[in-house]
Amino acid sequence: MNSSLYLHIPFCAAKCNYCSFNSYAGLDDLHDRYVRAMCVELLQGVPGGGQGRLDTVFLGGGTPTVLSASQLTQILSVCCSAFSISPDVEISIEANPGTVDRDKLTALFRSGVNRLSIGVQSFNDRELRAIGRIHTAVEAIKAVEMAQAAGFSNLSVDLMYGLPGQSTESWKRSLETAMSLGLKHISIYNLTVEERTPFEKMVREGRLQLPGDEDVEIMDGITAEYIAAAGFEQYEISNYAKVGYQSRHNITYWENRDYFGFGAGAVSCLNGSRRRNTENPKEYCHLVEGEKSVVIEEETLEDEASFRETVIMGLRMNRGVSLCMLKRRYGISIEKYYGEILQQLIVSGMLEEVADFLRLTDKGRPFANRVMAELV
Ligand code: SF4
Known part of the structure; x- marks a missing residue:
């Protein structure tokens, strides 16, 4: 049976002001230990999951590219030992400008990674600073160009709108820049203020000025116009692709099909059962090293609940x-x-x-x- 695999790398260079993901800055000392633990977990597999044949692999985070090229290729090579791999496998990695250079990107491409998703968010330096990103617009453009020079043609960027201080004009300029880069895929998200983030605190204290609903609506219209003019097709609420470049891995989720998940906080969904690993990376390493289970939650999905989920996800x-x-x-x-x-x-x-x-x-x-x- 063909399946998909998600690998969670929970490390970032710095924590962004809007981020509620399971990601941590300042844990550089843990990287080596975490990579070793993840390799052990991969080789053990998921009990009852079989090892399947992988159609898609996705290294997400966090920022996987805070790891070195050799750490990332080590994880991928263990994947190849633990699973059989489909000849046309899609291997994606999330990367952030400021954590990649030409050598790292070349090493990743040569090790079989064939899809790169770059977290750009904006091409306006003031907006990037306001949301706590570590990179500038120029560095983001350079990251895309370095990826292309390293051999990546299946390239995606993430962009966000509704950012603090963002005008409809600056959103237009970010889209224009994105459209000029020869990308095959774009993910576009409206900023939402999540619980337990610096932005939530700033909203409570009245220190965060976000564009009003009217401007956000105009930005929605601008997005639709620019995306269509550039030949992208919307295939999911937040995702747009040129023909043949939809994310096969994410379609697995939206079709509510089975997938393996490894790493801290990763979820596996297999044969009607869903299990989730401990989120804390130190705890994760500790459990693997002690030969204990990293699973902290397991549920069996009733058919009706799974049916409803499949409907909702499919409608995305x-x-x-x-x-x-x-x-x-x-x-x-x-x-x-x-x-x-x-x-x-x-x-x-x-x-x-x-x-x-x-x-x-x-x-x-x-x-x-x-x-x-x-x-x-
Ligand atoms: S880089 Fe991504 S995962 Fe890391 S803190 Fe920022 S938004 Fe969160």
Whole structure:
């Protein structure tokens, strides 16, 4: 059976003001130990998970590229020993400007990494400083150019809008710069203020000025216009790709298919069971070294809960969720299951059935969260 694998590297050069991910700055002394522990966990595999054949591998974080090229290639080479790898495997890595150079990128490309996702967020230095990024716009452009020179053609950048002090004009300029870089994929997120982040504290204290709803709406419109003009197609709420460059790994999540997860805080979802590793990287190393389980939570998903999750996740994609797949996988008819609620969402123009797929309409997409809340 083909599957996907996620490897979590929980280290960053500095913690960004908006970040609620399981990531830590200032743990450089732990890197070597963590890489060793992750290799041990990989070789042990997931009990009951089989070892499958990997179609996609994703090194995410955190910032995986704070590790050295040799640490990263060591992890990848252990993956190849622990799993069989599909000949056309997609191997992605998240990278941040300021943590890559030409040599590291070349080593990664030569070791089989064939997709790079660069966390740029903005091409405006003032905005980058406001959100706590360690890099400048020039360094971000240089990171993209170095990646291209190292051989990467499947390149993505992450951008954010709704940033402190951001104007609609500066958002336009960030998009223009992104569009000029020859990218194949862009992920675009509206800043959300998450709990337990410096931004949450600043909002509470009245020290954070964010663009108003009206400006954010204009930025949404600008995004749609620039993305379409540059030949990108939206295929998920926050993701846009040139033809043939959709993230296969992320589609695994949106189709709610099985995946392995290794590292601190990583989740595995296999055969109807979901397990989560301890989040704390020191604790993770300690447990692996003591030959103890790193799993802190395990749940078996009931068919109906899994069905609903598959519907919600599938609706994130523009093509929607396959009705035949739902029937085959769960033996449940979506029309019968949701009855009146589904009919209302279709009649009100939020959802539509096109061929085998149920999907959000153009009218429904801006209200995706509200629609999903009805179906959850
Ligand atoms: S680089 Fe990414 S993971 Fe690290 S602190 Fe910033 S947003 Fe979080």
